[in-house]
Amino acid sequence: MGTQNAPLRLTDYRDLAAGHVTRPVWDFVDGGSGDERTLAANTAAYDHRRLRPRILTDVDKIDTRTALFGTPLATPIGLAPVAYHRLLHPEGEVATVRGAGAAAALTVVGIFASRTLEDIARAAGGPLWLQLYWLRRRAVLEQLIDRAEAAGYEAFVVTLDAKRIGQRLRDMRNGFTLPEGVAAVNVDPAVMAEAHQAHEADSAIAAHAETSFDRALTWDDLAWLRARTSKPILLKGVLTAEDARLAAEHGVDGIVVSNHGGRQLDNAVPTIDALEECVQAVAGTMPVLIDGGIRRGTDVFTALALGASAVLIGRPFLWGLAAGGAEGVTDVLRLATSELEHTMTLMGTPTLADIDRTAVRP
Ligand SMILES: Cc1cc2nc3c(=O)[nH]c(=O)nc-3n(C[C@H](O)[C@H](O)[C@H](O)COP(=O)(O)O)c2cc1C
Numbered sequence: 001m002g003t004q005n006a007p008l009r010l011t012d013y014r015d016l017a018a019g020h021v022t023r024p025v026w027d028f029v030d031g032g033s034g035d036e037r038t039l040a041a042n043t044a045a046y047d048h049r050r051l052r053p054r055i056l057t058d059v060d061k062i063d064t065r066t067a068l069f070g071t072p073l074a075t076p077i078g079l080a081p082v083a084y085h086r087l088l089h090p091e092g093e094v095a096t097v098r099g100a101g102a103a104a105a106l107t108v109v110g111i112f113a114s115r116t117l118e119d120i121a122r123a124a125g126g127p128l129w130l131q132l133y134w135l136r137r138r139a140v141l142e143q144l145i146d147r148a149e150a151a152g153y154e155a156f157v158v159t160l161d162a163k164r165i166g167q168r169l170r171d172m173r174n175g176f177t178l179p180e181g182v183a184a185v186n187v188d189p190a191v192m193a194e195a196h197q198a199h200e201a202d203s204a205i206a207a208h209a210e211t212s213f214d215r216a217l218t219w220d221d222l223a224w225l226r227a228r229t230s231k232p233i234l235l236k237g238v239l240t241a242e243d244a245r246l247a248a249e250h251g252v253d254g255i256v257v258s259n260h261g262g263r264q265l266d267n268a269v270p271t272i273d274a275l276e277e278c279v280q281a282v283a284g285t286m287p288v289l290i291d292g293g294i295r296r297g298t299d300v301f302t303a304l305a306l307g308a309s310a311v312l313i314g315r316p317f318l319w320g321l322a323a324g325g326a327e328g329v330t331d332v333l334r335l336a337t338s339e340l341e342h343t344m345t346l347m348g349t350p351t352l353a354d355i356d357r358t359a360v361r362p
């Protein structure tokens, strides 16, 4: 009676979303790089993790609240930075943050957002962070940092696993280009125009990175960013203990264990398998977030048990956005959080602080 198609799990939103976007947009969102091995491995790596539930603990009340850098969050599940939300919904990032706000969840807005940082901030009901790619034109970065701070963005996430854009065969075959009216409106148009001229033949996405990203960047350059903001800085795309340790040594405030949702280096390690060595390397000195392949409350739980402070979801919220705009995003976040609550109840861990390494079989 009309409820047969009601989504009961995050992946049900995938089916709903498919009918709302064109084939090239679907492929851009759904696809990964190379043979999509890491894309598949991110979710598969959760399949064989086994949980160790405890009995006779008081789970009458379940509490998923947490905080990052002093900002309270209703849920440890936030939204990963994604370019061009207007590919999925006419309101784009404005709808996304309205939806996230209704769930009091964190949104990491992408540098290639398709709405202005200020419009997004006005629509937001929850905390916002801004993701940056390290553009060769540092003046553009500087301007973005100032604008973001003025608009109330609370932290910066620098994505470092995209020195070049991964070899995304689906986009190459589709000759993927941005539809009319979808653009990276926060980045100096000159940066984008340069990219366009230089690499007309590539997918529109690969073209950006080819000319505008700074591939010569090293650890020493982080001092430049550190000097430009007193807000927390997180590095996204860390997959090894070595780099987690270097991040801690270079004065950043957090890391995001990520392989870019299997869209960059194919055969990169699944993120849940990389998490523990990164957590050990920073030894409690900073929050460690993780993204990639999280599709279930049990996946969120596993990541928290292995030491993550919070998790980010990418494609699942895009499915919600495509299928139902702001409400769809809220629904996805609520469903994921209620699955986490369900897992916490059955695991015997009433608060996030009760979840530890012993909850997952080695
Ligand atoms: C369509 C799409 C666009 C993305 N754009 C960006 C981006 O601009 N910057 C970034 O740091 N990560 C980007 N990502 C990667 C996400 O931040 C995140 O790492 C990934 O989606 C997590 O995996 P999941 O989709 O399996 O949850 C993008 C991912 C997707 C699916």
Ligand SMILES: O=C(O)C(=O)c1ccccc1
Pocket (backbone or CB within 6 Å): 083, 112, 162, 165, 205, 208, 209, 260, 263
């Ligand atoms: O598609 C992506 O994953 C991504 O990170 C990106 C990079 C450059 C421009 C647009 C998106």
